[in-house]
Amino acid sequence: xxxxxxxxxxxxxxxxxxxxxxxxxxxxxxxxxxxxxxxxxxxxxxxxxxxxxxxxxxxxxxxxxxxxxxxxxxxxxxxxxxxxxxxxxxxxxxxxxxxxxxxxxxxxxxxxxxxxxxxxxxxxxxxxxxxxxxxxxxxxxxxxxxxxxxxxxxxxxxxxxxxxxxxxxxxxxxxxxxxxxxxxxxxxxxxxxxxxxxxxxxxxxxxxxxxxxxxxxxxxxxxxxxxxxxxxxxxxxxxxxxxxxxxxxxxxxxxxxxxxxxxxxxxxxxxxxxxxxxxxxxxxxxxxxxxxxxxxxxxxx
Ligand SMILES: Nc1ncnc2c1ncn2[C@@H]1O[C@H](COP(=O)(O)OP(=O)(O)OP(=O)(O)O)[C@@H](O)[C@H]1O
Ligand SMILES: [Mg+2]
Numbered sequence: 494x495x496x497x498x499x500x501x502x503x504x505x506x507x508x509x510x511x512x513x514x515x516x517x518x519x520x521x522x523x524x525x526x527x528x529x530x531x532x533x534x535x536x537x538x539x540x541x542x543x544x545x546x547x548x549x550x551x552x553x554x555x556x557x558x559x560x561x562x563x564x565x566x567x568x569x570x571x572x573x574x575x576x577x578x579x580x581x582x583x584x585x586x587x588x589x590x591x592x593x594x595x596x597x598x599x600x601x602x603x604x605x606x607x608x609x610x611x612x613x614x615x616x617x618x619x620x621x622x623x624x625x626x627x628x629x630x631x632x633x634x635x636x637x638x639x640x641x642x643x644x645x646x647x648x649x650x651x652x653x654x655x656x657x658x659x660x661x662x663x664x665x666x667x668x669x670x671x672x673x674x675x676x677x678x679x680x681x682x683x684x685x686x687x688x689x690x691x692x693x694x695x696x697x698x699x700x701x702x703x704x705x706x707x708x709x710x711x712x713x714x715x716x717x718x719x720x721x722x723x724x725x726x727x728x729x730x731x732x733x734x735x736x737x738x739x740x741x742x743x744x745x746x747x748x749x750x751x752x753x754x755x756x757x758x759x760x761x762x763x764x765x766x767x768x769x770x771x772x773x774x775x776x777x778x779x780x781x782x783x784x785x786x787x788x789x790x791x792x793x794x
Contacts, residue, residue: 497525498563498685499549499653505557506544518544519712521766522558524704526653529683533696535744536706537752542689546657549687550576563652572600575646577656581638583630583645590626593617593645600649616648619678636667643671647678654679656688660695672698673728693744697737698728705747707755714769715755718743721775736775743774 505520519541526532534542547553549560551570560567562574583592593613601609617626620640630638639659646654659675660668676699679686690696696703703718721736731737751758758764 495527496564498528498530499524499526499687500561501525501545501549501558502561503558504545504548504555504560506541506548506553507556517711518709519706520557522714523767523769524714524717526685526687528685531679531684531686531699531701532688532704533700533702534687534689534704534706535691535693535696535748536712537708537748540706540709540712542706543657546576546655546687546689549653550574550655552576572649573652575649575651575654577639577642577646577654577659579658579661581630581635581642583638583641585630588627588629589617589622589633589641589644590614592630592641593648596645597648613644613648616644619647620644620674634667636663636671639663639667639671640674643675643678647682647684652685654684654686654688656686658689658691661691668695669728675699676727693741693748694731696744697722697740698726698731703744705744705752708752713755713766715751715758716747717769717771719771719773721773739775743772 501522501524504522506518507515507520508518510516518539522545524532534545536542544553548555549567551567551574584595587595590610590613593616594609597609597612598604604612614626617623620643622637622640622644625633625637630641633641639662642659660671663671672695678684679699686699688699697720701720703720704714705716705718706712707715718740721740722731722734726734764770
């Protein structure tokens with residue numbers, strides 16, 4: 494097996510408790526992410542999803558464990574890892590072009606202005622904002638602002654894109670069309686993505702693998718669900734696939750029931766946090782070979 498691009502190893506986060514002691518938000522989180530993979534993390538509020546993303550971004554320090562990117566331990570933020578937050582976090586005094594160019598210039602300080610402009614234009618076009626280059630954030634809709642955030646993140650051509658519920662503040666129509674665009678862009682550019690979402694349908698559309706976390710405190714990766722829908726799925730036809738309901742029901746059942754009771758599953762089986770179970774809902778178990786014939790068959794007289 495090739496070395497993963499990102500390797501999360503034995504990650505833990507603890508906070509001091511009021512009145513003494515510590516609370517462990519999550520512990521022993523292990524997850525390799527391959528180059529070009531789209532991974533979604535799902536879990537209930539407070540289980541530590543944003544904390545894990547912030548550690549990946551280099552914005553937070555874990556209490557234990559490490560994150561290795563391309564063979565090196567993360568020690569702080571880097572332009573190799575672009576973050577798209579829930580709020581767009583654009584610079585309000587700059588235009589669309591200015592916001593994207595600001596990021597590109599930080600990445601390539603020696604590029605001439607023309608080259609920066611042409612590079613930014615490419616990504617502004619990709620997110621369908623052509624014609625709005627000179628607008629400031631206040632003149633844009635919520636969906637358009639979020640597109641600028643996506644263009645800005647992609648324009649620095651990061652090794653990894655980190656997204657924390659990037660569409661949750663948008664109306665359903667805008668969310669849907671942005672999901673389609675993100676899927677198209679990430680597939681075309683083979684972008685490696687780590688995304689947090691609360692939305693099962695969003696995860697099923699976008700992710701190659703869906704990582705399920707148990708409830709906190711002491712949250713863990715319970716299971717890794719491989720997406721059993723075809724690669725060329727789209728929002729319009731995803732529900733027509735034979736595996737759709739099996740996958741959806743599996744994710745829903747985890748969030749509604751199993752995420753709370755996972756300790757019982759751990760106690761009952763051989764759970765190994767380094768290798769959480771991998772499941773492929775909707776796919777039949779591999780066919781079993783027929784049992785050996787060890788008794789003479791009855792022969793009719
Ligand atoms: N500075 C802090 N001090 C103490 N506890 C903290 C601090 N920051 C975060 N926490 C706790 O860590 C836990 C995980 O927070 P985090 O924001 O990662 O959760 P989350 O899974 O992203 O939740 P949500 O789905 O609501 O965004 C929470 O229970 C939170 O109370
Ligand atoms: Mg969060």
